[in-house]
Amino acid sequence: MRDGFDRFAGTRSYITSPELRHAVNVAVALGRPLLVKGEPGTGKTLLAHAVAEDLGLELITWNVKSTSKAADGLYVYDTVRRLQDSRFGDKDVSDIRQYIRLGPLGRALVAERLVVLLIDEIDKADLEFPNDLLHELDAMEFEVLETSERHRARQRPVVVITSNAEKELPDPFLRRCVFHFIRFPDEAQMAEIVGVHHPELPKKMLKQCLERFYWLREVPGLRKRPSTSELIDWIGALVAAGLSPGEVAGELPFLGTLVKKPEDVEAVAQASGRARGGGYR
């Protein structure tokens, strides 16, 4: 791992802005969690992978669901297995520790080496979830109640938290985070990103695709605007079908990879009708 402040420089497959790199480095230097927000498909989750890859650290992922509890992230005590094991007396159940299973946060805190912990989509969980994590993220320690063992992180793990802004996060939680909002990439940045995934793509085709893509994003009344990952899939489909730039300029082939709601397909049809100066079809 590199020393000093400017540790994270982005990876070859993950293009970052200077501001995002700076935010990551500030979070690492201050030992604070990095909270990343942004439109879906702007690579919030991939950021943690890129940070881990670039710094050469292990990545531990915690996929938060609506039923996730903060305590489960630390550890789960498997009572049932212990009771089962105790039935016939053929196993030694006196050591509770073998029935304690660490969760992602717990593993990150007891890790021997520095790790990257990704807490993905924190806003999916219950309202109180972020608040329940405050102590562990602040003090970087926890206690296993059943064994009275205290674990304290040797090094503060690099914590990356993503949120889709489905729910507002509590203020005390936000205050402790380094915040970064990933803006939707502009055309130049996007060309770079697409170049990573489709290096063979001819320049003319790329330009045509991006033009259509950004036009599509601005279609009035669109409920779900297509994202980066959808653009990459779309170009993949175009390449596989061997279409030419001219064919992309007129129609929008494989529209289904970009626009997924029936209302949106309708909106696009109307807009492209207007763009051609006549009715659709």
Next chain:
Amino acid sequence: MKPGGLLLGFFYRLRARGLKVTPHQWLALVEGLARGLHGSSLMGFYSLARCLLVKDEGELDDFDQAFAEHFQGAPEALPGLEAEVLAWLESPIPPYQIDPELRRVLDQVDVEALRAELERRLREQQERHDGGDYWVGTGGTSAFGHSGYHPGGIRIGGQGRFGSAVQVAGQRRFREHRRDLLLDTRQLAVALKKLRALTRVGPAEELDVDGTIDRTAREAGELALLFRPPRQNQLGLLLAMDVGGSMEPYRRLVDVLFSAAHGARHFKRFAHVYFHNCVYAQVYADAAFSEPIPLAELLRRFPADTRLVLVGDAHMYPGELLDRHGAIQWDERNEEPGLVTLRRLAAHFHHAAWLNPMRGHLWEAPSVTLVRSVFPMYPLSVAGVAELAEELARKAPRGSPVRGRAGSAGTRR
């Protein structure tokens, strides 16, 4: 300028702009500066301050404007200011350089001195705020002192001349802001969480430890695992909202309530309907009143244990409640006075209440008094919603028609 003075000015400017920057965050910035995380460049300082002080993308624009104002003296509002800030920061003269004054300040930040200064200022601010005169006359920094709300609308004339009267008036207004304007979706959602009735339903997948111990002991040590269904909220919420007319000023408030209730996933069922001023023979599925739902249909769709919350100012001409054909809407020809319809709702839903966005002192109006004779009324504020949620979560509501009948039967016997 004293070291730190320039920086602290920025802190207060951000707060004046309405950003809820706290000393905690500010100290993090100071720590970052002391450790050189800004890389001795103003661009670095900008990006460091932004990621530590901003907590929501909605605040980014305010941050940028405050930054430009403070470090360049740019005009207050300019379209495309963000780009200008960036361009200005990246302009080649001097390239990634900082002006010597600021550089000296940033490089020689004495954390201890700054901390002391900050604490001193906070202490001072606290005292003055209690006195109430500081934030009366000083324009930009006047937002300082409480919970980070920028009271843009507070202007109290006469500066300090009114003495203690202004102090009292000032404090009062501040409290009102805390209760009403600080209301955000999250606070309301937390308040609404009290509205639940937990019952064990669904597949048995949770280990009942006490039951297991008990059964195992009865079986003389032969392990007998006992599972039970997890507890789940069985409560349904029906939100009926008054829209249009006198409710227009409260639209944002009602929107916040709606998104809080809509986002709360703990209800077994959540539905909403609209009405205007009072409920008559029908309610509407949409705010444009194009999809009517007859009242009988509504009562059929929602069982009596659904919690009904009506939201409205209940402020109208009393005839709209008391007269046949009293409805304000032209095409609404109600055969039954509105008040009778409201009583029918109250009789059907065992748990019903009214939320009023209007200030409490206006509740003496005749129409409001009439509505309050049918539904318990709560103010549409965090405290009010919390109180309502707690009340509606009860199994047997206080003063419910059911209990009232049982009581009167008892006296007759």
